[in-house]
Structure formats: C-alpha cells, structure tokens
Amino acid sequence: MSADNLKAKSSAAIQNCASDLYDLSQEIWKNPELAFKEHRAHQVLTDFLEKQGFRVDRHYKLDTAFRAVCGEEGGLHVCVICEYDALPGIGHGCGHNLIAEVGVATGIAIKEVIQDFQQPVKLTVMGTPAEEAGGGKNFLIQDGCFKDVDFAMMAHPFTYNISRWRCLAIITLEVTYKGEASHPAYQTWQGTNALDAAVLCYSNISVLRQQMRPHHQVHGIIENGGTHPDIIPSETTLRFYLRAHTETELKNLEKSVVGCVESAAIATGCQVEYSFKRDASKYSNLIQNNTLATLYERNAEVLGVTNCPDKSVTGAVSGSTDMGNVTHVVPGIHPMFALPTDASIHSRNFTLQAGTLESQPYALNQAKALAMTAIDVICQPQLMDTIRVEFQQDLAND
Numbered sequence: 001m002s003a004d005n006l007k008a009k010s011s012a013a014i015q016n017c018a019s020d021l022y023d024l025s026q027e028i029w030k031n032p033e034l035a036f037k038e039h040r041a042h043q044v045l046t047d048f049l050e051k052q053g054f055r056v057d058r059h060y061k062l063d064t065a066f067r068a069v070c071g072e073e074g075g076l077h078v079c080v081i082c083e084y085d086a087l088p089g090i091g092h093g094c095g096h097n098l099i100a101e102v103g104v105a106t107g108i109a110i111k112e113v114i115q116d117f118q119q120p121v122k123l124t125v126m127g128t129p130a131e132e133a134g135g136g137k138n139f140l141i142q143d144g145c146f147k148d149v150d151f152a153m154m155a156h157p158f159t160y161n162i163s164r165w166r167c168l169a170i171i172t173l174e175v176t177y178k179g180e181a182s183h184p185a186y187q188t189w190q191g192t193n194a195l196d197a198a199v200l201c202y203s204n205i206s207v208l209r210q211q212m213r214p215h216h217q218v219h220g221i222i223e224n225g226g227t228h229p230d231i232i233p234s235e236t237t238l239r240f241y242l243r244a245h246t247e248t249e250l251k252n253l254e255k256s257v258v259g260c261v262e263s264a265a266i267a268t269g270c271q272v273e274y275s276f277k278r279d280a281s282k283y284s285n286l287i288q289n290n291t292l293a294t295l296y297e298r299n300a301e302v303l304g305v306t307n308c309p310d311k312s313v314t315g316a317v318s319g320s321t322d323m324g325n326v327t328h329v330v331p332g333i334h335p336m337f338a339l340p341t342d343a344s345i346h347s348r349n350f351t352l353q354a355g356t357l358e359s360q361p362y363a364l365n366q367a368k369a370l371a372m373t374a375i376d377v378i379c380q381p382q383l384m385d386t387i388r389v390e391f392q393q394d395l396a397n398d
C-alpha cells in the first residue's frame, strides 16, 4: 500500500472513532485531576486503549502512568505521548484532556495500518502524569522507559498553530526567611520582619528582570506571608520558577537570583534558606527534531493546519515542558495547535474551550498529522538516519 493510502486509512480510523474520542476527552475534562493523582484519567484511558486492542500495562512505573503497546519488535519503535493532569483551581486550562485524546487517536491511527508496513513496527502510547508539576516523564526516563524508542511525538493545544514552539529549561527555587515575631504596634524593634524580607526579595527580582537576557524569565509567588496583621511575621516562604534557553544559561540566571535572595536577608536581618530543586521538576529545553517537524508541517498543511504567519508569535520562546527532557533522550516533536480562541493557556476561558465540541476537529487533525508523520518515517526508514544525526547535532549544540 502506498504511503498516501496508508495515511488515508489511518485518518479514516480516527474519524470512525470521533464520537468515542470526544466522550473520552469529556470524561477527563469534566473530572480534572492534579499531578500524580490522575486516577480516573488513567482508568478511562487504559480501558479505552485495551478495548482498541492494545496490550496495556496499567500503573506502569508510576501509579498514574501507563504503557499501551501494539505491533512487533525488530523494526522502528514509535512512541506517542499522552498527558492528562489538570491545574489547581482552573481544571483543564492547559487542555491536557485534548493532549490525551490526540495521543490515543494517533495510536489508533497508526495501529490501523501497522500490519500494512513492509517491516515490523512497534507502537507505544505512553501515559505520562504530572506535566504541570512534578515531571512524570522524568521518572519514566530515569526508569529507562524510552531506551528502545526511536522517536516520540505529542501535540499541545494553544492559541496559535506553532509547529516548532521553542520552550525553555526550568528550575524551581524555594526560599524561606526566618525572623522574629513581635507586636507591630508595641515593641516593634524586638521583631525581625520576615515578610519585609520576602517583599524585598520579590522586588529585587522584579528589578533584576529589566537586566535579564531575552528569554530569561523569573516569576513567583509568596506562598506564606505571615499569619496575622498584628504579629510581625517570623517566617515567610516564596517559590519561583527560573527559565532560560539552556541548562547552562539557567545556571547563570541562578547566580543573579541568589544575589536578590541573599541581599533581602541582609537588609532585614533575617536568616534565609533557599534551594534550587534539582529533581524531576527540573525540565530541559525542548529540542524539536528538524526532519520530524518538517514532515509534520507538510502533513498538517495537507489537513489545512497552517502555521501562524506572524513571526513575532512563532519566534516567541516561552513556557516549559517535561517533553523537553524526552527530546534530550530521543528525537521528538511537540507542535502547538490552535483552538478557535484568543484565550491564553492556564486561563478559565481556555479551560472552557478545551471542553467544547467545536475544538474536536482541531484535536483530531493533530492526531491525523502525527500519524501521517510516523507513516512517512516508517515508509522511508532511511529518514531515521537523518533524524538520528540531527538529534546528536542538536544535543552537541545545546
């Protein structure tokens, strides 16, 4: 069968399941679950994939991770990634219900044609928890789950179509100031105000922002600012995210931020403890493989998905994802696809849009484009050599 016929057959498989896929997505959207607690999503996704004939490993390495496999060993191993965690307070404001749906739909589409290829193909749909906080993919990477994968793909809903979204390496900084409680209207001089230290720290970082390099970002919150207006706060805590193009740049940014943190302690006489979380919550920048991205762009274009023409939008670099870490261990792509909305991700309006029937064709198109991209590579296995060379070059230049 020609690649074009395989693509048509795979797309038809998605279209045939469109109504069930919408129900699946709705089930996740209506029941938002936070990082590592995505029990219901795990259940419905694994049940769905099992019904579709996948060999499913539930609770794969992590309680709410899964692996659903079809095909055979001995040839290419394609991995399609699902995310399904929600955000505190605003539900699926990042549209991960659609990411999960796209992952499953892509899996169905590739499975439909898996026996039609000239060589064996193995397909894994990988369920990865806790993208928004915690970095589920990093635990799976550490456990060797991507070791025999040739390439990995997923797609993320957004406000624009951006095939090669560049996202940043990120690290979390936690800061605690300790002072001395006292009455703020009586013996004020006996107090040491930890809230003043927190406010100064926050302001120092705001001032630093003007001097930061483009694409360096620091933003955060005061998590605990004290307990009562008439007690000088003796302890406060802050949490910041620091982002930069690469891990090396992130290190430089860390140094500047440490100056802001420590100077606030000196100015107020507080003690300070701080730590950069060098654990699974630390995400690498995203490397979009050129060959995979080019194939995806061509396929998406055929389906009427055109990349946003505004270079100021497509050239923007922002946000972070643990898919970044995946693209440092295997070649991958992570296109952003537009829903019909102006709303920003992580907003209530985006939550609403991610649950509409109106958004469905946009999600299903992505699944078709990802499956078509995999079909291109499987039908021209020599492309894999180029993909591997690019991958090594990208890592070396990172």
Ligand SMILES: NCCCC[C@H](NC(=O)CCN)C(=O)O
Pocket: 094, 131, 132, 133, 134, 135, 156, 170, 172, 241, 281, 282, 283, 319, 320, 321
């Ligand atoms: N450890 C912090 C992770 C933050 C990840 C988050 N990701 C997104 O918003 C994009 C995709 N969901 C972020 O960039 O803030």
